[in-house]
Amino acid sequence: MNRHIDRLRRVVLGAVLGIALLGSAQAERIKDLATIAGVRSNQLVGYGIVVGLDGSGDQTTQTPFTVQSIINMLGNMGVQMPTGTNLQLKNVAAVMVTADLPPFARPGQNIDITVSSIGNAKSLRGGTLVMTPLKGADNQVYAIAQGNVIVGGAGAQGAGASVVVNHLSAGRIPAGATVERAVPTALGQGDVILLELERMDFGTANRMVEAINAATMPGQAQALDGRTVQVRAPADPSLRVAFLGRLENLQVTPEQGAATVIINSRTGSVVMNQAVTLQQCAVAHGNLTVSVNTEPVVSQPNPLAGGRTVVAERGEASVDQAGGVLMQVRGGANLADVVKALNTLGANPMDLISILQAMKAAGALRADLQVI
Numbered sequence: 001m002n003r004h005i006d007r008l009r010r011v012v013l014g015a016v017l018g019i020a021l022l023g024s025a026q027a028e029r030i031k032d033l034a035t036i037a038g039v040r041s042n043q044l045v046g047y048g049i050v051v052g053l054d055g056s057g058d059q060t061t062q063t064p065f066t067v068q069s070i071i072n073m074l075g076n077m078g079v080q081m082p083t084g085t086n087l088q089l090k091n092v093a094a095v096m097v098t099a100d101l102p103p104f105a106r107p108g109q110n111i112d113i114t115v116s117s118i119g120n121a122k123s124l125r126g127g128t129l130v131m132t133p134l135k136g137a138d139n140q141v142y143a144i145a146q147g148n149v150i151v152g153g154a155g156a157q158g159a160g161a162s163v164v165v166n167h168l169s170a171g172r173i174p175a176g177a178t179v180e181r182a183v184p185t186a187l188g189q190g191d192v193i194l195l196e197l198e199r200m201d202f203g204t205a206n207r208m209v210e211a212i213n214a215a216t217m218p219g220q221a222q223a224l225d226g227r228t229v230q231v232r233a234p235a236d237p238s239l240r241v242a243f244l245g246r247l248e249n250l251q252v253t254p255e256q257g258a259a260t261v262i263i264n265s266r267t268g269s270v271v272m273n274q275a276v277t278l279q280q281c282a283v284a285h286g287n288l289t290v291s292v293n294t295e296p297v298v299s300q301p302n303p304l305a306g307g308r309t310v311v312a313e314r315g316e317a318s319v320d321q322a323g324g325v326l327m328q329v330r331g332g333a334n335l336a337d338v339v340k341a342l343n344t345l346g347a348n349p350m351d352l353i354s355i356l357q358a359m360k361a362a363g364a365l366r367a368d369l370q371v372i
Contacts, residue, residue, distance in 0.1 A: 029251060030195065030211075030212075030250050034196055035196050036187065036195060037193070037195070039185060040185075041103060042137075044100070045134065046135060048095050048132030049073065050094075050128065051091060051127060052126060053092065056168075057127075058120055058121050066119055069094060070087065071087070095117050095124070096116050096118050097114070097115055099134055101143065110175035110177065110179070112174050123151065124170070132144070142179065147176040148173065150171050150174070152167075152172075187240055191233060192231065192233065196227055197228075201255050202223075205228075209222060211250050211252045212231060212250060215247075231247065260367055260368045261367045264371075270353065277366040278338045278359070279364045281362060283359070
């Protein structure tokens with residue numbers, strides 16, 4: 001008797017754990033759903049010179065700013081160029097240097113940078129970026145960049161032929177910039193911090209408030225709107241960091257997003273989410289085929305005519321419109337049924353775009369149709 005009871009307990013416990021794991025499989029951490037207000041990165045940009053190229057630099061006759069930059073740089077180093085000097089540079093390229101300054105970055109830390117050619121340089125491979133100040137939107141210098149450019153491509157040419165693999169006019173320098181100035185970042189104002197959801201959703205905001213209050217204490221968090229959640233946090237900075245560390249790892253199951261179909265009219269891509277449903281409808285979509293064919297026609301003169309053989313071309317054009325068969329599309333309650341119903345039409349992605357737009361206009365497609 002006790003053996004059967006223990007077995008029953010194990011079965012029930014396994015079922016409960018399975019349900020819990022199934023529910024938690026869709027849960028996400030707060031750090032994946034929201035960000036802390038004020039904790040953000042800042043974009044930096046600078047103008048620099050890459051030297052040491054193997055003849056693949058800017059053509060100075062077409063990029064005079066490269067020559068001017070070299071003259072100014074040499075002047076700052078004490079090298080005075082004679083007036084009217086015509087520099088023919090092949091190993092130098094003018095570039096733009098961009099980087100993201102992460103939050104809480106301190107002076108002396110290194111950040112990655114991207115180097116991109118702004119002239120007509122053929123390749124930045126093997127070049128070295130000369131010391132370049134990186135400025136923010138306030139025109140203040142926040143980092144200094146310098147280092148060897150890493151280009152992930154390759155190219156070769158000769159005898160009128162050339163081969164290029166990947167992109168050669170842009171590269172990266174890992175840890176290529178040193179932070180010189182920190183950006184003050186405040187973790188909230190007073191005794192509260194704000195969590196900003198990546199996507200506006202009232203249901204997700206409410207679930208986040210419930211998860212935070214359940215893990216801390218009632219009233220610890222409250223939703224200000226569909227995107228912002230206010231949380232009371234310790235005033236001590238060290239305690240606040242520990243509090244945020246625990247807060248970011250809380251599990252929240254987000255609400256299902258609105259039914260949406262995204263259509264890329266340039267590539268023919270169609271993407272839909274799980275909430276899309278389809279009502280039963282009938283679709284007729286005829287295919288229009290236009291064919292243009294050119295056939296050679298040989299004109300052979302008589303042997304004694306003294307003429308010559310002439311080859312001409314005769315063009316033929318035809319338009320074929322296949323009959324549009326009226327097909328019944330069954331309504332689907334989930335994404336798999338919707339895809340199966342649309343696949344029965346046998347339409348290509350471009351035809352599917354027109355069909356979905358017509359379904360939306362007829363009220364059969366229960367989703368928001370967005371064309372990008």
